[in-house]
Amino acid sequence: MQATETVRDPAVAGLFYPDDPAALRRAVQALMADATGPAAGRSLPKALIAPHAGYRYSGPVAASAYAALGNASDRIQRVVLLGPSHRVPFRGIAATGAGAYRTPLGTIAVDRPALASIRELPGVVTLDLAHGPEHSLEVHLPFLQLLLGNFNLVPLVVGDAGPEQVAAVLERLWGGPETLIVVSSDLSHYHDYRTAQTLDAETCRAIEAMQDESLTPERACGCRPLAGLLRAARAHRLTVHTLDLRNSGDTAGPRSEVVGYGAWTIQ
Template sequence: MNATGVRPPAVAGSFYPADARSLAALVDEQLAAVQHRTPATGSPAGIIVPHAGYVYSGPVAASAYALLRGRRRAVSRVVIAGPSHRVPLRGVAVPRSSTFLTPLGPVPVDEQLRAIAREHPEVSVDDRPHAAEHSLEVQLPFLQTVLGPEGWSALPLVVGHAEPAAIAAVLDALWDDETLLVLSTDLSHYEPYERAQVHDARTAAAVVRKDLHAIGPYDACGAYPLAGLLGLAGRRGLDVALLDLRNSGDTAGPRDRVVGYGAFAVGWS
């Protein structure tokens, strides 16, 4: 965070274009290429999406974000939860920053949601896990495109080691009918193409049946927040639908060591 309370983009120019026009064009292109139809009438209450560079995971993430275009559900707030890649963390960190900036413009941090989150003992206010974290940042340009540049706010959550029930309790307090939940996670890492396909198919099946105990850190880098979400979805009776399952060998990378990506819809109305 800088002195103005703005968290500047950390991975613009590496994970996605730093130029606003190029970024907008790439997001529009990836959304337009989505072929599937929604799993049910309406729009999802939550989505699970990957978080690599757009050339690798963007087409898969777009499979979920495309459901939000023409949505019936009003969205005024977004909770974005993802793993901590760079800072060792126990529990959940919310930012002190008031704004997250991308090349497409500012995203205000929702102060009301932050206050609710802070009531939980697992939650701390700490900008350090957010400063260089890409898993949340890469979701923002997609959200700015499908929700519009204004009229909504976000609460980014960096999730470290925590029990699924504790994470579920935090998400439960934040997730209502006007709040979209975005869960950011990649799947398998650096396996050969065919092995990754089998591994990720097994993980995707566990996600769809909401079997949080079948998913560990070697199955998904966001295993901790994912387990919390799946436990909560089970309690709320929300279905989970697989939208897309590919890996970097299918999109833009070699096939000797790939990273897996899945997109899912969670509940819809």
């Protein structure tokens, strides 16, 4: 990272996850210790789908996704991370002008050549305003730092973008086994527990069937990056595997109004 490049500092450290490095490391280690690892003989996933709420709520489900990586630190060198924009409305897919993302566990270099390679694709813009307050990418980084050690990051915040735009970006960045794709999405929001279970089960079946046209913001807040990933995965003849499906009523919250979470691999 050059000295003149900016660093995107954490926005939700101390809110969604601990801001003390030692406490954060312990929190992620505890979540991973409770998660189930990959089945014997299962190959390394090309992509993960995981939630992005505060760790006490969605952390156990996110850990279910990251456990599927097993001991992959010697193979994964780059992570393409996509999540929805919660605070800044815009059209397209936002790259960053920053040279690194920082968490309490340290800095992660942004893959500038990778971002340059997608700059001319439809819908791609450089918009640091979308990255600054956004938690949907940030909360995944401590998991990735603990599991992978050193890696390069391609952070993309997805606004109002069609699945064909997202799929085109992913195809350009697809790479080989050195590249992992992570899509950040929660599921239904603020229904009662039983209603959420029904809705999220329907969404899970749509994801498993790669029916990207069935995904709406009411079913998954990350429906746009998720739809693009499913479209790209179909083109590569990959398969979705469900690892976990719960909601905040199962982890740390009341059951009167819950948020749904799921974890999937694509391989």
